[in-house]
Amino acid sequence: MAGARDVKRRIKSVENTRQITRTMELVATSKLKRATDRVSSARPYAEALADTVKSLYAPELAERYPLLRQPERSRRAAVLLLTANRGLAGGFNTNLIKEARRVLQELRSQGIETELHVVGRKGIAFFRFRREPMETMRTDVGDNPTPEDAESIVSPLRRKFEEGGLDAVYLISSQFRSAMSAPPGSRRILPVPVPEQTTPADGFILSPSGPVILERLLAPFVRNQVFTALVENMAAEQGARRTAMKNATDNAGDILEILTRSYNRARQGQITQEIAEIVGGAAALE
Amino acid sequence: MATLRVRVVNSEELVFEGEASSVVAPGCDGMVGILPSHAPMITLLGMGKLSVDRASGGAEEYDVVGGVLKVDKNQVTILTEEYSGIDLAPVGNPLV
Numbered sequence: 539m540a541g542a543r544d545v546k547r548r549i550k551s552v553e554n555t556r557q558i559t560r561t562m563e564l565v566a567t568s569k570l571k572r573a574t575d576r577v578s579s580a581r582p583y584a585e586a587l588a589d590t591v592k593s594l595y596a597p598e599l600a601e602r603y604p605l606l607r608q609p610e611r612s613r614r615a616a617v618l619l620l621t622a623n624r625g626l627a628g629g630f631n632t633n634l635i636k637e638a639r640r641v642l643q644e645l646r647s648q649g650i651e652t653e654l655h656v657v658g659r660k661g662i663a664f665f666r667f668r669r670e671p672m673e674t675m676r677t678d679v680g681d682n683p684t685p686e687d688a689e690s691i692v693s694p695l696r697r698k699f700e701e702g703g704l705d706a707v708y709l710i711s712s713q714f715r716s717a718m719s720a721p722p723g724s725r726r727i728l729p730v731p732v733p734e735q736t737t738p739a740d741g742f743i744l745s746p747s748g749p750v751i752l753e754r755l756l757a758p759f760v761r762n763q764v765f766t767a768l769v770e771n772m773a774a775e776q777g778a779r780r781t782a783m784k785n786a787t788d789n790a791g792d793i794l795e796i797l798t799r800s801y802n803r804a805r806q807g808q809i810t811q812e813i814a815e816i817v818g819g820a821a822a823l824e
Numbered sequence: 825m826a827t828l829r830v831r832v833v834n835s836e837e838l839v840f841e842g843e844a845s846s847v848v849a850p851g852c853d854g855m856v857g858i859l860p861s862h863a864p865m866i867t868l869l870g871m872g873k874l875s876v877d878r879a880s881g882g883a884e885e886y887d888v889v890g891g892v893l894k895v896d897k898n899q900v901t902i903l904t905e906e907y908s909g910i911d912l913a914p915v916g917n918p919l920v
Contacts, residue, residue: 579837586833586901590894685835743865751868762835
């Protein structure tokens with residue numbers, strides 16, 4: 539009897555776990571839906587802004603505007619890592635942290651001083667555990683990142699870059715391609731990368747003037763990259779959590795099946811034994 | 825009659841997209857009116873009311889603070905930081 543009762547208890551516990559993972563999966567699915575909507579509704583602005591910057595960019599402006607300054611030698615670079623505040627999302631946070639460490643390693647091997655800025659509890663916990671100093675730590679970005687969040691994250695870096703305290707800023711976040719594919723990636727947000735191809739705004743009326751418009755658009759352009767990254771990261775996190783929780787739910791189902799089988803076997807064994815005892819007892823009386 | 829294809833976007837969403845007969849926007853140095861066949865133009869926006877007269881009748885109005893407007897081949901794209909209904913004071917808009 540003891541065997542069957544133990545199995546019964548394990549079945550109960552696995553059922554409870556499955557209930558929890560299934561709920562988390564459902565929650566992640568609904569959050570993912572909202573997050574992907576935000577990703578796609580943020581796209582037109584990003585595209586139009588990039589387009590305008592592209593048409594106004596001219597190489598000779600690089601010397602005039604601090605945000606376009608391309609330092610000959612990098613001495614100090616900032617790495618901005620975006621992670622989640624919560625775990626249970628499969629390899630989501632680990633992959634981002636791994637990417638951040640790779641970038642840090644690479645910069646250091648080139649003799650560049652680095653400083654680390656981390657958004658999200660999970661990244662902070664990791665680097666705190668490793669005793670790596672972090673310049674800034676932020677945990678206040680919620681499920682719905684706003685452009686103001688992005689601005690408050692990036693503006694100190696932008697200011698430091700303008701003043702010459704930094705020569706480059708790298709952003710590490712998940713690139714949201716679909717709910718199933720959101721690989722971690724890194725890109726340089728400062729200095730503003732030179733557009734691969736410029737489409738000069740020939741024949742355009744520019745008011746007040748090309749360079750002035752460009753100058754006004756650079757800060758929003760940098761901020762928008764961080765904003766887009768925050769929004770995509772959130773979608774990627776929900777996608778990763780949904781996948782992880784779906785796998786957990788499926789695994790719980792598999793375990794339940796095995797446990798149910800061994801429970802039935804134990805029960806059957808017990809019944810067989812009882813019958814054998816009764817038959818044996820009856821036989822002894824004859 | 826030719827019409828303008830207008831898109832108004834802010835960093836979070838597409839605010840308006842549609843056909844319009846004219847657009848009046850607060851340019852950085854005065855109001856700018858745009859009719860179909862306008863010459864290509866990129867201009868910074870100041871603060872004020874943006875109104876889009878729909879081709880089908882009726883008008884849309886938005887309060888904008890900063891941003892940029894682009895006209896090219898009857899396609900008008902307005903990138904704005906904020907639009908009606910948002911309190912701008914605490915944000916410290918970098919475009920203003």
